[in-house]
């Protein structure tokens with residue numbers, strides 16, 4: 001059905017200590033597209049993101065970026081290859097200013113980053129306004145913008161967002177999703193995990209419904225939204 005030309009993950013099995021959380025889970029996203037991983041709490045969505053980014057050792061399977069096998073690379077090596085990752089929690093430095101947070105995002109890059117800083121400020125104008133303010137003083141939605149902006153500072157090929165809309169109002173979520181659409185339109189692949197599954201699938205080219213560490217459904221966002229079983233079991237009817 002879907003030709004995943006940039007599959008970050010193929011059949012990964014991984015977990016914590018000796019317990020496997022994911023079993024043969026496959027997700028992926030193409031350049032310029034948005035993919036969402038949805039599913040109940042504890043399904044293994046964050047575990048999948050962590051394993052794609054190299055924070056967890058996977059026991060089986062492979063991770064590819066642009067057809068290159070990156071399964072054995074360290075997280076910082078994956079960043080250099082073009083991965084950006086925004087974790088679900090603790091994704092900003094609260095005592096640093098907005099601008100310092102963004103600059104920290106670029107630390108791994110040795111080149112001049114003023115262009116990309118301008119791009120982030122164009123995308124999130126409020127961050128430019130508040131660039132000298134402590135990031136921890138910002139609203140929840142603005143802090144998420146800092147986190148996303150920080151990940152963009154390395155010009156990732158694939159941007160991974162774990163629950164970008166967590167704890168923000170519907171209006172702020174809508175605004176953030178519009179920004180995510182813009183990021184994808186610029187050519188970045190966006191792979192996100194979302195609790196707000198309906199809204200996420202509405203803007204997704206492809207969706208992965210995970211349950212108990214397994215792929216339950218994989219289809220276009222549209223098809224998943226109109227699938228009765230998916231709606232009843234995972235989207236609140």
Ligand SMILES: Nc1ncnc2c1ncn2[C@@H]1O[C@H](COP(=O)(O)OP(=O)(O)O)[C@@H](O)[C@H]1O
Nearest residue numbers: 016017021039040041042043044045046047048
């Ligand atoms: N650091 C950890 N150590 C052990 N088990 C964990 C850890 N983090 C998550 N888990 C377990 O892994 C499973 C999947 O968690 P998670 O990936 O966070 O789910 P989701 O993001 O879909 O809500 C859950 O059963 C959770 O209890």
Ligand SMILES: [Mg+2]
Nearest residue numbers: 045046047088
């Ligand atoms: Mg999670």
